[in-house]
Each structure stands twice: as structure tokens, then as C-alpha cells.
Amino acid sequence: MIKRLTAAAAVLVAGGGAVFWFLTAPQTIGAATLPSGDATRGERVFWAGGCASCHAAHGAEGEARLQLAGGVELATEFGTFVAPNISPHPTDGIGNWSERAFANAMLHGVSPEGEHYYPAFPYASYARMAPQDVTDLFAFLKTLPEVEGKAPENRLSFPFTVRRGIGLWKLLYMREEPVVALAPEASEEVKRGQYLVEGAGHCGECHTPRDFAGGPRYGDWLAGAAAAEGNGIVPNITPGEGGIGSWSASDIAYYLESGFTPDFDSVGGSMASVQKNMSMLPKEDRDAIAAYLKAVPARPNGYPSNR
């Protein structure tokens, strides 16, 4: 009897393992055809995507924001993630990557070696980008300076060291479709804003609270969150209580352009670097982001009131 039970348990464990292995297999874009990229268009995607905020040196200004050597650290409760070198350096950066490898990283969070990336790299948002924007971005990155030197490895502890487990995370939280169901009569401007905010801009990565597994709580979309690092908060940017309902669309657009809030405080914290990226976008994109933020469902603050 005991023998039988043990055997049954072994089968269950093995079966469970097989199911786990099957479910967590990294998915890629496969053989799908990719549109050819254009570096000029790609610069706009680069600023919308905020690449420089993690991949350029902390506090970099001007041309230095195009030196994407990585090394910026994100110290979270799961461990410390380190942004890698994504300059076109052939060995230390992504100079030898194919366009397809880049698209797999951006749209599926899978490395050229076929492993899952950690979602500190915000591919759960980038997955909502159009393939054309991804190849345009790749073309632009290729034009940037090659920077030598690999960034240090992530410093994580078990079980977060098991990359395969990220496959489950992806099953639970990744979705290519839009987060907010906009009204059918929503303007093209609002739709463009949705694409920028939910996709490349990856605003929800910091402004949406996360659950115990580090997945976004989509029901509290953009409602503000406990900061990933330290004890601070990331503000509620919905029109709900505690949010920015009192800001007009032009206030939001002006903030993204200049870094000044409606009562003329200046942008601070991690947003300072994000705002620098946003200021590089064409005005119509900042206006679109503002229009979308006026259209998202109002939510009360997504972080505990004692923060």
C-alpha cells in the first residue's frame, strides 16, 4: 500500500513537473515576418519607451542619455535587478543581436538564448507595442554609440533565481490586448495615448499596484502604488480620489513637457528622468497621453493610506 502510494505520488510529482515545464516554456514570435525598421522613426519610440531611464547612467544628461551601458540598479523585495548594456557593442551590448532576437525580447520577454527575462524589464507593457515600432526602435539603437563593459548580474535569492517560473508569471499577467476598455466613440488622440501609456511608455509598471507575485493589479490600473524601492509612493494618476482629476489635459501635457505641476512644484524622484524622456516627444504625443489619462477609470489610491 505504502509502495503504491509512493509510486502514485511520484507519478503526480513527475506529471506536475511535466505540466509546469510545458506551461512555462518561453514563447517567441516564431517565424512571423517583421516589418523593416527605420531609425528616424525609432528615435520617437526610444523616448516614448524610456530606455534611457534604466539603461543610461543614473542622472545622465544630454548626449550621455544615449550611452546605454546599463548598470542602473532596481532594489526590490524580490532582489536587486541590474539593467544590462543595450548599446550596440558587439560583445558587451546587443550589437550582434538579430532584429528577431530584439523583437522576442521586447514582445515576449525572451532572451536570444531562449530564456525568460525578469519582468523588471517591462516587457509586459512592451508586448502591447506594434512590431513596426519595435523594429524602428532596434534600427535607432543600432545608431547609438557602442559602450564597452558588461553590467553586473542581478542579485536575487531563491526561488526568484528559477527563471523558468517566470513562465507562470507571464501566463497570469501578460496580455497583448489593451488594459482599459475605451468608449467606442473615443477619439484617435485618446487611442494614441492609450497605446503610448499602456505600451511603450509602460507607465503602469510603476503607477499600478502589484500583487504578492509582483503582477499588476489591472483593476487598480494607474491608481498609484508603493514604490518598488524604498518607502515612498508612486502617485495615483487616475481622476479618482488622491489622483490628478483636478489637472486639465493641458496641465498634464505641460507637466510632461516642462516638469512643472499645476501648482508649480517641479518633478522629482524617478519621474524626473521619465519627464526628460517625455519632453523629447512631439507635442501631439504628450497631448495624447494627457487625453488618455483624462479618460481612464477613476480609482482611489492603490497604495495603503499609511504610505
Add this chain to the structure above:
Amino acid sequence: MKKLVLAMSTLCISVTAVLAADDPIATRKRIMDSTAAAAGLSAALMKGDIEYNPTIAKAAILTLGASAATFGDYFPEGSGEGQTTASPKIWEDADGFKAALAKFTTDTSAALEASGKDGPADLDAFKAAVGPVMSNCRSCHEAFRVQN
């Protein structure tokens, strides 16, 4: 007209400062409020929300100048405690804070000089004068203010 009143009221800050000298935190907050009001007024002019007027423009620059001249006097040792977002770095890196204040003063002085007796003649002249002053807000806040 409302905006003009706002502009004029921001000019009264140095008086307020004297009245509240025994409470450095309240005083510097008041100065910073008027700084923000002057920055807001400047931005409204630059964005075209208020029609450009050299007298209003000069009032804004003067207010920023008054802030630069007085703000730094209200950070005595020990005033980093209480209802304040002043960063401890103000005292840890006193030289850095002094340098940031000096830059604020230099930039506002240059703007004042450029605005002449009647204020900057046109919007472009005003933008050129006040732009560098406005950049001080952010750099100083990033270094010396803690965000809640």
C-alpha cells in the same frame, strides 16, 4: 486682472518673511509658495494663457529675485525636523546648497538686468531671461528636497 493681483501679491513676500522670522520652516515655505506663484505666472505668460505684458513679466522676475535673495536664510541647523520636505543634504552638503542658491541668485540677477526698467520688451526676450531661472527649481529640488 486677477493675474495682475496675483503678480502684485507675490511681491509682498519679503514683508511676510520679516513677520515670520521666528519660524524658519513657515517662512521658507511662504517664500517657496510665492516662488511657485511667480514661476506659474511666468509659465502662463510663456504659454500664452495670459497675454504678454512687460510689467507683469518684470514683477514675476522680481519676485524670483527676492526669493533667491532671502530663501537660503531660513535653514538654520536643526530646522530639518518637523513639517518640512527639506532634505538632510542641505546641512550635510552645506557648500552644495550654498552653490545652488548662488546659481539661483546669479540667474535671477541676469534676468533682472535683461528686463531693464520696463520689463522684457517681448515674449521672446522674457523667455530668454526667465528660462534659466526656471531650471533652478528642478535641479535644486532633485538634490535638496525629499519627496513624500
